[in-house]
Amino acid sequence: MKAGIIGCGSIARFRHAPEYxxxxxxxxxxxxxxxxxxxxxxxxxxxGTVAGSVDDMLEDPDIKVVSDCSSNENHPIFSTQALLHGKHVLCEKPISLTVEDASKIIDAQKKSGTVLMVDHNQRFTRAHQKAREIVQSGELGKVLTFRTTFGHKGPEHWGINKSNSTWFFKKERSGFGVAGDLGIHKLDLIHYLMEDEIVKISALQGALDKVDEQGKPIEVCDNIVATMQTKKGCLGTASFSWTYYGEEDNSTILYCEKGIIKIYHHPAYQLEVIHSNGEKVHYQLEKMQTNDDQTNTGVINAFINCVQSSRKPLASGEDALISLRVVLAMLDSAETGHAITISS
Structure with a gap:
């Protein structure tokens, strides 16, 4: 079958296209x-070939799967159209900028009966999947607290135009700044690792360093930090940044009743388990995907497998909506100065 890609920026070039x-x-x-x-x-x-318009792509009966790699504000347009044309859709994150628009995409998937997967790719790394297995096994007891971070030097170094005019810095297109670019990955990951949901959050944000093409502070946050509580009562902290200029940090630590799980924290091992008696178990599983070191994420293969088997995707539209609600609450807290309880 043929695949269609809408939006030909860096995410299409380095992730979707080579994996297809x-x-x-x-x-x-x-x-x-x-x-x-x-x-x-x-x-x-x-x-490949070029479609003259989105309509041309969606009306091609040989195109069965479509990746929506457009900028955030366009996901409700293109993903919805593709689903209603009977295409299976892999939508980049965040699924949308509002709960209402996310719900429209999910409704289109239900109406079409096709597959909708959202590219919350951290669910697919071997280290994160192994960490989830350890949590599920109960060998370390329940998770009590956690901390997670995701940061790099910014989308102007990653995006297709390599300049401060990047759409990631525009409020009407990016919506959430670093919270929607990097933060939503880790918030979704916490849900996945712990089979839990964040239900209360308090946050602070700022445009601390990034400037736009006119040299003015950007319209969205380049840093945001948060404290949160999950439905099961776990407490955690998170920090997301576009100003980690020395190197990327993509680490998560789970502190459990009987030990600690460190993910992408050790320079040599992707996963480190430290038992309460001091015993350490190290895992070398794979290299972590970074902006400077692109590897196959496994997302496209998983998407195609879901299409062929009619299985529910590992990162569904409903999963993405839950994480979107957390991002919206995090930004609401940062803007109002109040802790926000997240309603489903």
Whole structure:
């Protein structure tokens, strides 16, 4: 079958396109971007073709799967249209900028009966999946507290145009700044690792260092920190940043009744388990995906497997909506100065 990609920025170039190209079930990739040159560039790189419009792509009966790699504000438009055209959709995160729009996408999936998966790719790393297994096994008892962080030097170094004019810095397009770019990954990961949900959150945010193309502070946060409580009573902290200029940090630590699980914290081991008696168990599982070191995330393979088997995806629209509610509450808390209780 053929795959379509809407939006030809860096996420399409470095993640979606090469993983579709490597998948044995994909015969061709069709690219669309509002900037035709970007689509043509990726089509040349991956032996694909270019669609003249989104409608052309969605009306092609041979295109069975579509990746929505457009900017955040467009997900409710393109993902909804693709689903209602009978396409299986892999939507980039965040699923949308509002609960209402996210619900529209989910409703379109239910109406179409096709697969909707959201690219919360941290669920797919071997270290995170192994950590979840350890939590589920109960060998360390229940999780009591946690801390997580995700930061790098900013989207102007990652995005397609490599400049401070990046859409990530624009309120009307990005919506959430670093909270929606990096933070939502880790909030979703906490839900996944602990089979739990964040229900209360308090946060502080700032545009501490980033400036736009006019040299003015950006319209969204480049740093946000939060404290939170889960439905099961766990307490945790989180920090998300576009100003980690020395190196990326993508680590999470779970503090349990009988020990500690450290994920992407040790320089040599992706997972480290420290038992309460001091015994340490180290796991070398895979390299962590970073902006500077792209590896296959396994997301496209998982998506195609769901399409072929009609299985529920590991990161569903409903999962994405839960994490979106947390991001919205985090930003609400940062803006109002109050702790926010999250209602479902």
């Amino acid at each position: 190209k490597a998948n044995e079930h994909i015969s061709e990739i069709v690219f669309y971007d509002r900037n035709p040159e970007r689509a043509e560039r990726l089509a040349a790189m991956f032996d």
